[in-house]
Amino acid sequence: MKHQQNYLFKNWAGNIKRKVPSFYQPETEEEIISIIKGHNKTRLVGTGHSWNKICVSNEALVNLDLYRQVLEINKNAKTIKVQAGIKLSRLNKLLDKEGFALQNLGSIATQSLGGAISTGTHGTGINFQILGSQVLDFTLIKADGEKILIDRVNNEDLFNASIVNLGCLGIISEITWQVTDAFNLHDYTQTVYFDEVIENLEELLEQNDHLKFWWLPPAEKLIVYKYNRTHEKRNDTRLRQFLKDEFSSVLFYRSMVKIAGIYPKFAPKVSQIMTSLFEKPLDRIEKSFRVFNVPEPPIHRETEWAFDAKNAKEILTAYKRHILNSNFNFNFIQEIRFTKSDNFWLSPSYQRDSLWIGFYHYNHENWNEALPFHEAFAKKFDGRPHWGKEFTIDQNYLQEQYERFNEFIKLKKEFDPSGRFENEFIKKIFLAPISI
Numbered sequence: 278m279k280h281q282q283n284y285l286f287k288n289w290a291g292n293i294k295r296k297v298p299s300f301y302q303p304e305t306e307e308e309i310i311s312i313i314k315g316h317n318k319t320r321l322v323g324t325g326h327s328w329n330k331i332c333v334s335n336e337a338l339v340n341l342d343l344y345r346q347v348l349e350i351n352k353n354a355k356t357i358k359v360q361a362g363i364k365l366s367r368l369n370k371l372l373d374k375e376g377f378a379l380q381n382l383g384s385i386a387t388q389s390l391g392g393a394i395s396t397g398t399h400g401t402g403i404n405f406q407i408l409g410s411q412v413l414d415f416t417l418i419k420a421d422g423e424k425i426l427i428d429r430v431n432n433e434d435l436f437n438a439s440i441v442n443l444g445c446l447g448i449i450s451e452i453t454w455q456v457t458d459a460f461n462l463h464d465y466t467q468t469v470y471f472d473e474v475i476e477n478l479e480e481l482l483e484q485n486d487h488l489k490f491w492w493l494p495p496a497e498k499l500i501v502y503k504y505n506r507t508h509e510k511r512n513d514t515r516l517r518q519f520l521k522d523e524f525s526s527v528l529f530y531r532s533m534v535k536i537a538g539i540y541p542k543f544a545p546k547v548s549q550i551m552t553s554l555f556e557k558p559l560d561r562i563e564k565s566f567r568v569f570n571v572p573e574p575p576i577h578r579e580t581e582w583a584f585d586a587k588n589a590k591e592i593l594t595a596y597k598r599h600i601l602n603s604n605f606n607f608n609f610i611q612e613i614r615f616t617k618s619d620n621f622w623l624s625p626s627y628q629r630d631s632l633w634i635g636f637y638h639y640n641h642e643n644w645n646e647a648l649p650f651h652e653a654f655a656k657k658f659d660g661r662p663h664w665g666k667e668f669t670i671d672q673n674y675l676q677e678q679y680e681r682f683n684e685f686i687k688l689k690k691e692f693d694p695s696g697r698f699e700n701e702f703i704k705k706i707f708l709a710p711i712s713i
């Protein structure tokens with residue numbers, strides 16, 4: 278096991294930096310248990326891709342980068358059992374070699390499995406639930422060191438309660454995923470006028486497995502991504518990937534947003550230029566995980582909220598006004614996605630098909646004003662915040678949004694009576710005085 282004292286924890290966006298007295302990278306379950314038992318407070322960090330203070334620890338911080346083995350692949354049942362520190366990107370490659378794939382993915386695959394599940398990380402597709410829905414079972418090491426198996430069939434209620442857990446029920450150790458045969462996606466990406474998208478939203482959702490929109494305000498058009506499963510062969514080329522994905526989307530875009538960050542007046546032009554790159558639609562067939570994942574974006578700030586998809590047209594109409602009528606200088610992608618409802622107690626898609634809106638800003642200067650501005654919009658439409666992104670904690674609001682919120686608090690008390698897995702962030706969410 279690796280151990281560092283006075284470790285400087287820094288999240289991906291660099292907005293959270295903290296010195297931690299003890300940073301551990303265990304390699305076995307025994308080591309994980311000994312860390313829990315040896316400290317009053319322990320927090321987990323996957324790859325630190327969360328924007329908020331969810332990973333902050335004042336005592337012990339545990340990272341499972343050295344606890345990332347594949348334990349079992351069952352080709353008949355199409356399942357894979359892994360240690361929770363494995364990254365989605367590594368899993369994608371390993372599965373691909375075996376002829377399998379994950380059913381759905383988010384925009385990047387840098388995250389650890391444990392971290393992605395715990396915050397309710399999602400991809401897009403109105404018939405596809407958040408990533409944790411692909412988990413069949415997992416083991417959890419509780420505050421007393423006991424290891425329990427939580428199985429979605431035999432312990433359905435406990436599974437639903439604990440799959441989205443914000444790292445406060447224990448340490449997820451081993452995870453069994455249901456995988457699927459490897460598949461290709463037909464990616465048809467084009468630009469469409471915002472109002473036309475709203476008008477045709479039902480058909481777009483019905484006709485496409487995975488639909489998402491990027492909007493670079495104040496462009497009049499959205500970039501519409503349509504990914505559909507296909508048995509046709511791949512036709513994407515390495516040259517196109519280099520020119521469009523690596524050059525245009527990474528190097529060119531990064532330089533453009535940097536310039537727009539320095540010269541805000543240039544931002545609308547950048548939005549228009551970037552949108553126009555898709556005037557000629559992208560039409561390609563490629564392996565699923567290569568389509569789902571986009572190149573890692575430049576460092577920026579985010580808040581993302583899940584809304585009831587039933588009201589998507591009304592919300593998107595209001596959202597367009599919200600952005601265009603504001604005084605903020607939008608110089609970054611805004612993202613719109615969809616997920617199917619589920620029964621996971623703390624999932625933002627709990628019992629409602631969801632429209633997700635990601636409010637993203639590159640220029641951080643006005644973020645402290647932009648965040649409450651977006652939150653006020655989101656709350657007006659009963660939005661539920663992404664647990665791994667930024668939001669102002671309002672326990673009463675969260676309690677209203679989550680029917681099983683108080684039951685989760687009871688479960689948390691049962692699993693972790695002395696609050697070993699708590700930090701300030703968790704306390705603010707779950708521990709202010711409430712009636713249970």
Ligand SMILES: Cc1cc2nc3c(=O)[nH]c(=O)nc-3n(C[C@H](O)[C@H](O)[C@H](O)COP(=O)(O)OP(=O)(O)OC[C@H]3O[C@@H](n4cnc5c(N)ncnc54)[C@H](O)[C@@H]3O)c2cc1C
Binds near residue numbers: 362384394443
């Ligand atoms: C560039 C970028 C793109 C992103 N794209 C998407 C996207 O497409 N969709 C989406 O929904 N989100 C997205 N996110 C958010 C991201 O998926 C979540 O914040 C996710 O939790 C990050 O995973 P991580 O491994 O970095 O976890 P961390 O941020 O390190 O940890 C998150 C939480 O998980 C807990 N945790 C970690 N491992 C374990 C474990 N083994 N047991 C128990 N608890 C554990 C931690 O304690 C913490 O509470 C993106 C983030 C970035 C920076």
